[in-house]
Amino acid sequence: EAGVTQFPSHSVIEKGQTVTLRCDPISGHDNLYWYRRVMGKEIKFLLHFVKESKQDESGMPNNRFLAERTGGTYSTLKVQPAELEDSGVYFCASSHGQGYRSTREQYFGPGTRLTVT
Amino acid sequence: AQKITQTQPGMFVQEKEAVTLDCTYDTSDPSYGLFWYKQPSSGEMIFLIYQGSYDQQNATEGRYSLNFQKARKSANLVISASQLGDSAMYFCAMREGHEYSGGGADGLTFGKGTHLIIQP
16 A cells, blocks of 8 residues: 655745645545644644645644645645745655544655745 | 643653653543644555544553543553664644534644654
8 A cells, every 4th residue: 555645745935935745645534634843843734635625724833835635535735825934845645544543643745845035 | 732742752762662742631621532643754644543532441452542530631652672664753632522423613723743863
């Protein structure tokens, strides 16, 4: 079974540019999450999809961030326009949708390292 | 206030010794889940172990066990017989609310991590 994959693994862009990160969850996982780790800080929750619907987007930092999950499969996270403080590692995770939450461990992808210069 | 506190930024341990990584948490929710993840230098986050707030027994997974002290709000990770490959960052995380229901938002809150180095 393939794990969570993320593309690209690294991205270097200039301030003001746009970047789109992609996440492919484990096949059949209804739940998809985005997290971010800024240098020296904790990993922070950004957003949770259940299929194509946003269940919780309380962690999205501002309206420069747009997440989509059309069709309930892969997800994209667009940053437009990028700022210096957006630099960090963006993780995607997925979990299955059945049963109690207590059974739903989140499997993480390798992350996308974003550098805004 | 921090929800997850990991007080050990770094630890050096001799190979084959047991290791305890500290984690304390803060929540007013009676229902929550606690997780430990390992992040080796390659960057991926590897799930290690889970403990539900109502679980009667401490969780164990191979060489990993979770020392769950509910009254103290601590969830320390114990690695028995450490190996060189255990060198990595370790993160404690919590999911609050409705742990034993089917729905709800379930984003994790993470601590800052502990960098564990196993020495030969």
